[in-house]
Amino acid sequence: MRPPLTPGQITRARFERDGYLCPIDALTPAQAAHYRTLYLDFHQRHKSRLDALRAGERWQINTDTHFVLEWVDALTREPAILDAVERVLGPDLLAWNTSWFVKFPGDKAFVSWHQDGAYWGLSPMDVATAWVALGPVTPENGCMRVVPGSHKQTHLPQRDTFADNNVLSRGQEISVAVDEAQAVDLALQPGQISLHHLWTVHGSNTNTSDTPRIGIAIRYVSTRVRQEGAVKPIAMLVRGRDDFQHFRLVDRPRGNDAMAGEGLHAQLLQRVHVALAGAAKPLWRAATWGSPRRR
């Protein structure tokens, strides 16, 4: 396991150079255990539906729960996570999307090599995913893998495979050769995070161990980012201020009773879906950086 990055190593320059930063200490082991318990309760509550769905369809339950569950919203606002993200994206931050990426032992789920930027339509590229480990995350239980520097080549061709055990909603995968020999394992201890760039080539293997891999990807964007398309996307302001209003800001959830995939959550996901459908075209502007507002 690599030593955690020091605050001085968590810089935008390094993120722009390598396309990822890892590992970063963020939550204490006690905080990670707290959120892990909450996740396991959530999972238990939705277990029968999660088990019935194919890996690529579980997004209906696993996506954007921060809009409806108070504890997931609280996780996206953890100060140590935001401090790391602020070092890369500047002070005005939205939590645009969250996705649970969980692989229990025996689960055949995997994530094919892909670049997020190809289908989000976000520009400029002031976007960082914080992947938060709520338990140990290792090569054996299917940690995320990235190809360092691959973000510099944006818009690699991708195809939809709809492969059975692929966790991505359409089984998206890069359709040109990926040099796996260059890939780096993003192993994390409970409470650590990695940050990855919008265009970094990444994926993960199946969990071949007896240890669950439990984590959430939180997609933070600077308030200056826009999403292409006719529908204003939704997000939560989690730090700083929003001088741009490129996103419709959603009120913070109160309580933890919402059923994922139903009611308000289903309505919000529908809007997210429409916004994403209008944003699916790759854009040259997605490959530019904005200039951060400095405090």
Ligand SMILES: O=C(O)CCC(=O)C(=O)O
């Ligand atoms: O958790 C994984 O294995 C993949 C995560 C991922 O694709 C992402 O965060 O964009």
